[in-house]
Amino acid sequence: MRPISLTCVTLLLLFCSSVRAQESPFFITYTHYMEEPGNLDFEFSTTNGIPRSGQQSYVAPYMEFEYGVTARWTSEVYLEGQSTIGDSTVFTGWRWENRYKLFSREHRINPVLYLEYENVNEASRIQKEIEGGGPDLVSSNSALNGPRSHELEGKLILSSNYRDWNIAENFTLAKNFSESEGIEFGYAFGVSRPLSSLASARECRFCRENFVVGAEVYGGLGSTLDFGASGAAHYFAPVLSWTVSDNSTLRISPGVGLTHEASPVLIRFGFTYEIRGFGERVSKLFGRRT
Amino acid sequence: MRALAISALLMSIAMPELAQNARYQPDSDWQAPATAASRDNPLASKPELAAGGKKLFSRNCVECHGPEGTGMESKHSADLQLPIVQQQSDGTLFWKITNGNAKRGMPSFRKIPELQRWQIVLYIRTLKPPKSPSEN
Numbered sequence: 496m497r498p499i500s501l502t503c504v505t506l507l508l509l510f511c512s513s514v515r516a517q518e519s520p521f522f523i524t525y526t527h528y529m530e531e532p533g534n535l536d537f538e539f540s541t542t543n544g545i546p547r548s549g550q551q552s553y554v555a556p557y558m559e560f561e562y563g564v565t566a567r568w569t570s571e572v573y574l575e576g577q578s579t580i581g582d583s584t585v586f587t588g589w590r591w592e593n594r595y596k597l598f599s600r601e602h603r604i605n606p607v608l609y610l611e612y613e614n615v616n617e618a619s620r621i622q623k624e625i626e627g628g629g630p631d632l633v634s635s636n637s638a639l640n641g642p643r644s645h646e647l648e649g650k651l652i653l654s655s656n657y658r659d660w661n662i663a664e665n666f667t668l669a670k671n672f673s674e675s676e677g678i679e680f681g682y683a684f685g686v687s688r689p690l691s692s693l694a695s696a697r698e699c700r701f702c703r704e705n706f707v708v709g710a711e712v713y714g715g716l717g718s719t720l721d722f723g724a725s726g727a728a729h730y731f732a733p734v735l736s737w738t739v740s741d742n743s744t745l746r747i748s749p750g751v752g753l754t755h756e757a758s759p760v761l762i763r764f765g766f767t768y769e770i771r772g773f774g775e776r777v778s779k780l781f782g783r784r785t
Numbered sequence: 786m787r788a789l790a791i792s793a794l795l796m797s798i799a800m801p802e803l804a805q806n807a808r809y810q811p812d813s814d815w816q817a818p819a820t821a822a823s824r825d826n827p828l829a830s831k832p833e834l835a836a837g838g839k840k841l842f843s844r845n846c847v848e849c850h851g852p853e854g855t856g857m858e859s860k861h862s863a864d865l866q867l868p869i870v871q872q873q874s875d876g877t878l879f880w881k882i883t884n885g886n887a888k889r890g891m892p893s894f895r896k897i898p899e900l901q902r903w904q905i906v907l908y909i910r911t912l913k914p915p916k917s918p919s920e921n
Contacts, residue, residue, distance in 0.1 A: 519896075528896045531848070566887035599887040601895050659898040692900040696836030704901070741844055771848045775859070 518744040519661075520736035522763045523624060523713045524685030526663045527605035527654035529596055530563030535773035540746075540765035542621045544758040550632050553579040555587075555620040562774065567596040577620045577636070585640045588615030590623075594652070601656075609650035613669075616643045622761070624648070625715040626669045627679035629728030629756050644673035660688045661709075677719035685711035687734065705738040714753070728757035743768055806856030809864045812889055817880035824876030828903045838908030841901055845894060854912040861889050866914045878906045 519526050522540070530536060538559040546552055557575035564570050571592045578584040592611035618639035620630050626648070631639060648669040655662045667681035687709025694704050714729030716722065732750030739745050743766065750761035828834050843852070850856050854865035863870050870878075882902050885893035894902060 526896075529892060531892045532890050534848075563892070566885055566890055566892045596887075600884045601893055656895055661896070689898050692898045693834065694837035694841050694901050694904055696833075696840065698840065 518736055518738075518746065518767050520687050520707045520709050520734040520746055520748075521663070521683075521685045521711050522732070522734065522746065522748050522765065523622075524663045524665055524683040524711045525594065525607065525609065525650065525652045525654075526661055526685075527596055527607050527652065528661075529567060529594065529607075530561050530569040531771070532563040532566050533772050533774035534563045535770045536561035536767055537770070538765055538767040540621075540763065543762045543764075544620065544632065545760040545762070546632065546758060547755075550758075551579045551581050553577060553620055553632075555622070557621045557623075567599060569594045573621075573623075575615065575619060575621045577618055579636055583636045583640075585618050585636050587619040587621075587640070588613065588643045590615065592648075603655060605654045607652035607654065609648075609652055609665075611648040611650075613646040613648060614643045615646070616641055624650075624665075624667050624669075624681050624683065625713055625728050625730070626667060626681045627676065627715050627718050628726055629715050632758060642673075644671050646671045646673070659692055660686060662686050665713075679718040680716035680722065681714065682716060683711060683713035685709060685734070700739065707736045709734045711748075714757075725754075726756065727754065729753040730757055730761055732761070732763070742770075805851060805853075806858045806860075806862060806864045807867070808858065809856050809862075809867060809869070811863070811869060812886060814888070815881065815886045817877040821880040822874050822877045824874075824879065826875040826879070826903050826906055828900065828907055829875070832907065834904050835907040835911055837901070838904035838906070839911075841897065841905050842908050845897065846905070849891070854909065862891070865909050866912050871910070871912075875903075875906050875910075878909055879903060882906070 519528055536559070538561065540557055540559065542555040544553045544555070555575065555577040557573050559571055559573050561569060561571040573590040573592070575588060575590070576584065576586045590611055590613045592609065595608045597606045597608065616639065617631060618636050620632070622630060646669055648667065651666045653664045663685045665683040667683070669679045669681070687707055689704060690706040690708060691703035695702050699705070710731065710733045712729070712731050714724065715727030716724055717727060730750040730752055732748045734746065734748040736744055736746040746763075746765040748763040750763065752759050752761065842854070846854070849860045849862040850865055856862040856864035879902055882894050882905055885891045
């Protein structure tokens with residue numbers, strides 16, 4: 496076997512031996528479900544904006560590496576870019592986020608604290624959250640693709656389960672330390688549930704238990720300089736996630752803009768691989784005894 | 786040569802861990818409340834649903850408890866075949882799956898629908914140590 500083929504087969508084995516992925520279907524709303532400790536999720540997603548007249552369509556892809564540090568602490572790194580039709584393709588920056596679940600046990604309402612450092616510029620359009628009024632969808636990339644700013648973002652995530660339903664509320668505040676724009680606010684609410692409560696015995700791709708459906712609403716709430724929901728982008732978005740195989744999940748969300756500041760249609764796609772026990776295996780490579 | 790080295794590296798990451806934890810001792814602080822421990826499995830009269838529980842177990846639990854549920858010493862995960870586990874009530878096992886035990890690295894599996902968690906309990910009940918030659 497040629498070395499290159501051997502590498503391909505090994506890569507295939509790596510992904511096939513990976514596991515389970517019952518991902519939250521949401522793109523924006525966070526729940527209290529944390530990544531299992533030692534597991535690594537690799538996710539590739541895109542945010543696709545269909546514009547109003549006078550604006551250009553855009554595709555904003557991003558890669559996400561999510562790692563379960565402990566059962567209550569999940570850390571993620573994002574790399575993001577953006578391509579606007581008739582304009583250019585640009586790398587817009589990176590983010591590092593951390594989520595910490597406050598209580599070890601399940602409660603009626605489960606709070607999670609979220610802290611993120613962002614090093615992105617004004618051309619960013621992935622819209623992982625809407626803060627303030629929302630992104631600038633009018634200016635060209637050459638005008639927006641300037642120096643990346645330093646921004647800290649905090650969220651209070653509240654998440655509850657009622658029967659098989661998950662109900663989550665996120666409250667966001669963000670401070671851009673490179674601009675004098677006050678503290679910006681945003682929100683996201685989501686509900687979801689699996690299509691089936693019971694698991695069938697057979698292995699199947701299209702069983703109802705492999706699908707989770709729901710909807711989320713998210714938008715901006717202005718800033719300390721101009722607080723309020725008016726003048727900000729708001730979206731309503733049905734969501735669907737499909738556990739394609741034990742190690743991969745596909746998600747789709749066709750969002751509808753509810754205000755003039757939003758894109759009329761915002762379509763999101765996401766594909767996730769989960770690699771179990773990643774941390775332990777990597778640490779073994781470096782000689783850690785178990 | 787370089788491709789072989791990369792392959793060896795990837796294989797070592799991909800290879801499943803084989804171990805067991807017969808010396809498992811439960812965390813004395815990890816106790817289900819009495820009301821939770823006394824809950825009956827609503828699927829107890831449908832043992833055929835344990836097959837679905839096996840599928841869920843392989844997706845969610847094998848990583849730490851192993852394919853036979855014997856646990857892994859390196860992960861402090863329970864050997865589910867041990868009497869110390871099997872003697873616990875259905876409600877206790879359900880509560881432990883639901884809440885997890887962050888101190889020992891067991892995550893909460895609340896994201897699995899309730900009846901599916903009960904299916905996992907049904908399957909755990911089928912995990913028995915292999916009979917010794919003298920028993921045969």
